[in-house]
Amino acid sequence: MRISAFARAAGTTVRTIRYYEEVGLLPPVGDRAAGAHRVYTEDDVTRLREVLRLRDLLGLSLDELREMGAAEGARVALRSEFWEPGTGARRRKAILDEFEAIVARQRALLDRRRNQLDELEAELADRERRIAQRRAEL
Amino acid sequence: MRISAFARAAGTTVRTIRYYEEVGLLPPVGDRAAGAHRVYTEDDVTRLREVLRLRDLLGLSLDELREMGAAEGARVALRSEFWEPGTGARRRKAILDEFEAIVARQRALLDRRRNQLDELEAELADRERRIAQRRAEL
């Protein structure tokens, strides 16, 4: 699929995709002749949606997303290294540890976010209650 | 309290406060001589924290926050109009309707956000499960 279909499928803009590639958050589309069209797969959609979700829901900057290992280059590289026949059990375990640490950090941020949402919800409920009370007083 | 204490109390920066005043999201501090210090109250802290929370948790732009009626000038003006003795019951009801509509919009955004967090959590749980499985296979 080409870039505009890719952007629509992932729920973002063409410009954002080119920008993410420029700053290294998305890997450059493999061996593309200068000026040639970028081509993407369904897997790319899944991965980009994931990155966008972390950005929007956890409020992470692009730098933080890169540190998080959300950078697709790094993730894909680790994943394929894991599956290479030459990779020993010790190295495989280290890779799993790294993935697990990333998931744990994301979960910690998510839990904080959820608590903040709970607080906001409590306040909205409180406001609704006060409005209803004023209304009853009229 | 002065601006740096205000910024600390509200959980933001001095620059952000001055910027919000500049773009009209915070009301200019009343009758301040050119170059004089800005002075804030505890109530200002409460209101600014609220604005920051909507910005961070719901991902609203400053324009959207203004439209939301989160702009402190508009909110405070409506609230004091409500309590003025000269305000009739019909007008009071209209003000309550407006506040209620704002709360309803915020709740709708909050619910969407919570659903998205649930989706993200499900995916994190799934990833943890897959990592545990790979680990067991080693």
Place this chain on the structure above:
DNA sequence: TTGCTCCTCACGTCACGTGAGGTGGC
């Protein structure tokens, strides 16, 4: 061949960050 989509600059914008240089209050 003709649209349509893509490409690369490159400048604009939003929401601030970060000094530069100067003034005000305990």
Place this chain on the structure above:
DNA sequence: TTGCTCCTCACGTCACGTGAGGTGGC
């Protein structure tokens, strides 16, 4: 009087938006 905090420009930055002008594939 001396620090410390505040003030106002004003330029920098991050994460894109938005054309300008040109090329590529069905």
